[in-house]
Amino acid sequence: MSRVNNSGFYKIKFWITPEELGEVFELFQDQEASFVSTNYAQTAYDKHQVLQAYQRFYDYYAAAEKTADYFPHFVYSIVLTLDQDIAGIFVRNEGIRFPYHEQWAVDELPCIMISLPKDIRIQTEDAEGTDYTYEDIREHRPQVYQLYEELLSEIKTRTKLLRFSVTESGTLYLQKPSVRISREAAEHIRNGWIFDKYKLVMETK
Numbered sequence: 001m002s003r004v005n006n007s008g009f010y011k012i013k014f015w016i017t018p019e020e021l022g023e024v025f026e027l028f029q030d031q032e033a034s035f036v037s038t039n040y041a042q043t044a045y046d047k048h049q050v051l052q053a054y055q056r057f058y059d060y061y062a063a064a065e066k067t068a069d070y071f072p073h074f075v076y077s078i079v080l081t082l083d084q085d086i087a088g089i090f091v092r093n094e095g096i097r098f099p100y101h102e103q104w105a106v107d108e109l110p111c112i113m114i115s116l117p118k119d120i121r122i123q124t125e126d127a128e129g130t131d132y133t134y135e136d137i138r139e140h141r142p143q144v145y146q147l148y149e150e151l152l153s154e155i156k157t158r159t160k161l162l163r164f165s166v167t168e169s170g171t172l173y174l175q176k177p178s179v180r181i182s183r184e185a186a187e188h189i190r191n192g193w194i195f196d197k198y199k200l201v202m203e204t205k
Contacts, residue, residue, distance in 0.1 A: 011115035013094055014155050014180040018055040024154050036077045061110045062188040082143040090115045096177045098166050100198055107194055111179045116148045158182050163203035
């Protein structure tokens with residue numbers, strides 16, 4: 001039997017340059033973190049390899065022309081040993097939808113989401129068998145949660161809320177996604193192919 005007391009994820013969505021992401025990842029330098037892909041083989045990578053992958057992902061959207069033979073994809077589990085146990089923080093790409101000619105645009109603006117489960121599974125055994133509950137990660141893995149809070153603080157310090165406008169029938173409509181963006185990343189993407197193709201207007205200064 002399971003009892004779910006704490007469900008969902010703590011998460012933040014953002015868009016920053018590869019150099020800025022490398023600086024954010026410095027928070028993992030004392031944690032012996034490993035970056036594991038979510039494929040069947042659970043392939044492990046070092047931080048340098050992950051940042052190289054992010055550079056390719058970032059460049060796809062910052063480019064003036066769309067690369068036809070590249071499928072943008074950036075998904076990893078960051079595995080940490082904290083609180084005398086193994087925990088994972090997840091990082092993956094997400095898309096920001098926006099309207100275009102009274103429907104959703106075919107393309108999406110990019111962002112990265114870092115997330116942490118709000119709960120952990122606690123298993124117990126007694127005469128009646130095995131039981132488990134989902135308990136608050138802040139109480140049972142405080143170091144993991146503290147590291148996540150440090151990530152949030154670092155990202156928020158570097159970013160502002162993303163605001164951009166779309167043009168419909170000659171009128172600009174402001175879009176307010178729950179995504180944060182750095183000043184330099186905003187400058188790069190506003191000069192990229194998506195903003196040009198859909199005539200988007202960057203409002204974040």
